Amino acid sequence: MLLASILRTVARLVNDRRLRSPIETGPSVTTSVLTHVSRCSTGHSVHIVFLSYIVKMRPLTDEETKTMFEKLSKYIGENIKLLVDRPDGTYCFRLHNDRVYYMSEKILKLATNFSRDKLVSVGTCFGKFTKTTKFRMHITALDFLAPYAKFKVWVKPGTEQSFLYGNHVLKSGLGRITENTMQYQGVVVYSMADVPLGFGVAAKTTQECRRVDPMSIVVFHQADVGEFIRNEDTLT
């Protein structure tokens, strides 16, 4: 119980800071973080990468952009336009060490002052490209998925904790689901208080959800805000 409440407060704190829509507030509020490598300060292992394998930060190629947009559109549909074309500033995607970062051009210009091996993260990390050029989205993208999500799933208070530990959502834990959800549609998972908890993939259509037995999985877990604590090392 204590752990659940801690997790929830952490999730809430994290999300409250970032919950406001990126468009309303200025770019200073959206997570424009420039981190510098701090060796040995946390005690966690820092990635030891050989110099010759760090490629410079660069914009995405056409194929990579296409792959990433396809993944994003599974969750937010045509609202990607709002991310690409923003009225309150020029924001862009850049690739650094196989990870895709979303940042404003001001931050980008600041980031050029760091050498490649010392630059850990710029702006918000949306995800990474695997070795076989597949795009894998990280939980850090939730800030930009939640306000624009097309298909949402609300989860009951009892199942929140289970989901935050990385389990799938069963039918018994399902509170609400957007109508017309297709099977294997990307969905954003919310708590009943409209706090985004993570995202996943719908295992059943809305119609089917109503029929199945309470023990079957309705949403496959993909990322949740508990990962900020569990996978601290691998998130950048």
Add this chain to the structure above:
Amino acid sequence: MAACSVEELLAKAEQDEAEKLRSVTVHKELDLEFDVGNLLACDKNRIESRDLGGQRRDDFLQSLARDNTQLLVNEIWKQPTERVEEAIVAKLPEPTTPLPREKPPPKRKPPTKWEQFAKLKGIQKKKKTNLVWDENAKEWKRRWGYQRARDDTKDWLVEVPETADPNEDQFAKRVKAKKERVAKNELNRLRNIARAQKIKVPGVGLTPVAQQSKDDLSRAVSVAKHSTASVGMFQDRLPKEKPPKNTGKRRKFGPLIGDFSSERQKQLELLKIMDSKRPKLDITKAVNKQMREEDREEAAASARRERESLEESLAPVCKCQIFKMQRIYMHSHEHFEVFTTVLAPQGRYRYRAGAEKMVVVHSYRPHWPDELELSLGDVILVLSKHEEERWFGRRQHGQQGYFPASCVMELSQQKSLQTGGVGFLELDPDWRLKVWMCQPLLI
């Protein structure tokens, strides 16, 4: 009187002069250090902390800034000036303060093979003369290069050594040796570059290898195919030959801080193309429609059977119970699973997205408090059709309630009936018992 006034006037004049001078002269304990080239003035005078505290701080700082700026301007006026189109321009000297570097200093290149060897052996660089005396030509010629002093390839007479093959061409041998030396030198130069930049030696073609592996052969084939006038564009290919991968081309990416607007344009276009390629939600609609059809048929068949068996044995109590459950459902907004477990649903749910307008063809008196009273000719907006024969709708005035589906008819159907001249159907608004299927809250 006049004398006083004159004295006063003189004093005043003197005071004015002093004022003017004072505005231009500034008294400082320590002189400032100037770097006029950078327009920089360094003031090393002490500042009392009491000057900085309190509300007179702004005035103090302003006067300080004014004084120092005055001194700097005085210094600028000391520079040689010239007139450029009605403006007096002072020529500033070279700046003396070194500014810090913008970028980090370049790293040293690693020593080449020769430099490493020379360091190891302690060989010093000796300055050699450019020209050397050539005996044959009797003149000073270059040490190396074009028309150099001792060019053995230019000899017109070469002695054949005793051990050599008499048929061997000595001149050609010398030329070939020179070519090999040049090639070796070039290769070493490229190796030095590769070591300095930590890249692989740039390819200068294929070097001959004793035992060629599969890679070497494929590379040889691709090089051969590439070495045509059209760079291999029109070369025939074997039926199952695959294009070579890893041709060693360096990938070119866009600039990091390029033109943001063009980047945005490209991305928006890409999104547009993706949108157009995406299929519309036809599949789910079709599936849902099919499911509804099946449900309807199924429900109709089962209801008929139930009706016959249950109608007679129906107790009023059961009806009330159902009514109560219905009531509970309507007033609660949550508890999804309560209804699914308690009221064992039969068949699939039917959900109607759009509301229809229907006309009442048979007046209806409500049997239950939640039903709607219908009068002939009313237009009802049907909001949902939970059941086969019992629909939920709203009247013009805003009243909402349930009514049997047989009392209403679609507008178009109505018209056809009128034109056909058939009378209104007299259906029995029977209340058929059926287990209530609840509908979850949908967004």
